[in-house]
Amino acid sequence: MGKYIAKIGLEMHCEVSETNTKAFSAAKNSYSEIPNTNVRPVDMAFPGTLPVVNKEAVRMALMASMILNCKQPEYMYFERKNYYYPDLPKGFQITQETKPIPVGIYGEVEYECDGELKKVRVNNLHLEEDAASLDHFYDTSNIDYNRAGVPLLELVTEPDFHNANEAVAFLEHMRSVYQYAGISEADSKKGQIRCDVNVSIMEEGLDESDPKNWGTKVEIKNVNSFGGVRDTINYEIERQIELKETGEYEQMEQQTRRWDEESGTTIYMRSKVDAIDYKYFVEPNIPKFKITKEWLKEIKASIPELAMDRKKKYIDKFGLSAYDASVLVKEKNISDYYEECVKLGIDAKVAANWVSVNIVGELNKEDITIKDFYITPAMLKQITDALSSGLLSSKQAKEVFAKAVEEQKEPKNFISKENAQISDESELTKIIVEILDNSATQIEQYKGGRDNIFDYFVGQVMKNTRGKANPVMTKEILHKELDKR
């Protein structure tokens, strides 16, 4: 990039998936493959229906606002954003503008990017309702109202990112925040996260604190994956630099573009001049309501431990490496699993190893989530207990783990004294040497050419170990020991 600095801002929309009902409707808030099953009359704007605020959605939004270190409002208002589109049955969206203030304004967030702590300023966070989803076919479009009215949090950052890495690292950070705080699954595969990206470039050396130097803002709408955000930013920076180089940048107007995944380019939609006037006004059917200090306190106290807190705990308290800690906290469900293991009494380091290596490996291999994984923390403990009591060697433990996963049977079935094999080489060698030491006659016969005496030795080992000796290893060791004599 050299001569230029990119200024990048994000608008991150994340569905609040963890409430029972929608933002202003009693319909179930749940992702469903079957269209139009989670719908109440208000979601399709039948005449006479009215919005009713979901307090739980407001609570979660206020919690997110606190995590982002935003200021919370004294009174809660909602506003109407008026426009016509087939996915918007009322002809307006209930949302929040910046005046009166939304659930959060002027925050600051720390996030980690390539091992470095960085900061981004948050302009505002607001709670709104999602639109219906559209499926376009050759000459028709289908509308699914399941998504209409689902609570949505829109987070608007200041243009504090300088490259795609930072922007994506921030998005990953926020996804983790929403998951850890119990606000959203934040699953982009389910369309729960959608972003608008704005990019401008300025010449290096100019004062970055002065917005006049930031260049012309280009907003790119509807980028629906983190990979898409990365590609969009990289493409747009390059495109704008090229305009600078050819001298066309000064003519470029403030504009809205969209990301076209197929061509990997951004496509011009409209200029700032043609921006839609949404005619915002306060939603009259929702009386403003006071956010009490007591309620805010209650919400603050209920913020769960977030990924960064857990990571710190894993390093400082559990003695894990920074790398292992990062792997464990990346997904909340995995971290929860790990914490459960530790709670059950498995040694923190041992548990970390099992979870981050064996279990994550298994999940990746089978392409399943930890919630669908057969081995529970309690079952894992059966294995680690057997390990620490010497009942299993580490190799055996892995075998038991594999067997339990394969046969979907609790590990203890494979580690009881009666049926656990002895596969420990030194232990078997010890037993065999002892037997051979007391079998001078048989050794002589064997050496004299009676091969079937070998079976006698095997029988002796089995008798001695009550059949638990690993037969393959037993034969190997017997051959080796007999050769020595």
Place this chain on the structure above:
Amino acid sequence: MSYMDKSITEIHELLKSKKVTSDELVKEALEKTHEIQDKCNAFVTILDDAKGSEVTDNLLSGIPYGVKDNYSTKGILSTGSSNTLKDYVPFFDATVVEKLNAAGAVKVNKTALDEFGMGGTGTTCHTGAVRNPWDLKRMCAGSSAGSSAAVAAGVYPYALGSDTGDSIRKPAAYCGIVGYKPTYGMISRYGLFPYASSLDHCGVLTRSVLDAAIVTDVIKGKDKNDMTTWDSSKINLEKACTGKVKGKKLCYIKEITDKNRYKNASKELLEHLDNFQKTLDKARELGMIVDEVSVDEKLLRAEPSVYNIISYAEATSNLSNLTGIIFGPRGDGDNYIEMMKDHRTKGFSPLIKRRFVIGSYVLQKENQERYFKNAQRVRRLLVDRWKEIFKDYDAVILPVSQGPAKLLDAPKEELDENTTILEEHLQIGNFGGFPSITIPNGFINNLPVGVNITGNCYDDENVINIAYALESSMDYKNQIVKEVK
């Protein structure tokens, strides 16, 4: 023998003592409905297969009533008197209708209104103009035109109305009956097709104050589907009708009622204002104190514009759901925008379209401050002024309109600034959400005229009782049109 011209309590006693059955009442109401339909064109739908219901201790059980066609009625055509919903059959009942169903009341027709409650003439219904039963050449005023005509003509003792500016209280005056809208939020608006949400009120048209109290007691109450409702369970309007008003303080506004301010006043207007003074004398005879107060003329003159700006703005947004896509006749066109345009162009009357254009204009970013926000400020000033009056007075008493019902084919009158406020002052009751009731107070040229009593929010019992006492001191209680011609 007719029953439908009697009061609710009288009919209830007759039902209880089995002198008449609910089925007989329904039959009579339907016969009268057809008669009045021929003469007044008051109905959109006549429920010919309505059946009587069980008579219980509930005063409304077994008794027929009418529903303004902007209430959602399950399985029954509900048009809002608009072509945009001419075939719309809702699948849910408005809360008010649900409550009346539960009380055992029997709906027998859906009454015509000015399209979606917009308009004060009763002439913009998609089924044609409603005629006044006192004189078929005259209008009922609106928008609750059909409900008012039917109650005045003795079709049933009460009908549901709605009131955004004066839509219950002005037609009540023109039809010589009682029209009451309680404090905003006392009756749920769930299922009422919206016009302007911050001004819309549900209410009733009856032939006596006691009947208005009885019906309102049944339909009021907090509703989980309407956030603007409040708990009124401690309020009992029927019991509040004691007639004890000695020492109550009323006031009237000099700038609205002073004859000398109307330079070109018609004979009718002068008579109306004289008659109003006679009503004040009746109030004094009852032991009430009646004072004249003065309100800044500038503030009063701004009132009609404030109403227009706020109500049109909210209406343009509220009615954006009428696209013909989810419900209503599907428009023609190659894409959704053309389809919506076609639906709305064909569906709405010119009056509504004009209001949408103005509403949209005052909400535009560049105009909002000057029009919409200023209108809200003046609304606040007016409400504050009225609240100040309510510190000293139980209620404001004022004449309704400029006299009796106007001729349907009269040339459009030119209102000057004074007559405009006389015509529109009831809208202040909607600005503040004040309880407001119109009762008949005489005849001019054999046509009824009315007087309005408006009190402070939540003071409905007081307002109802004052109206009850005043009504008892005059001869117009339970009056019906003897011969419709």
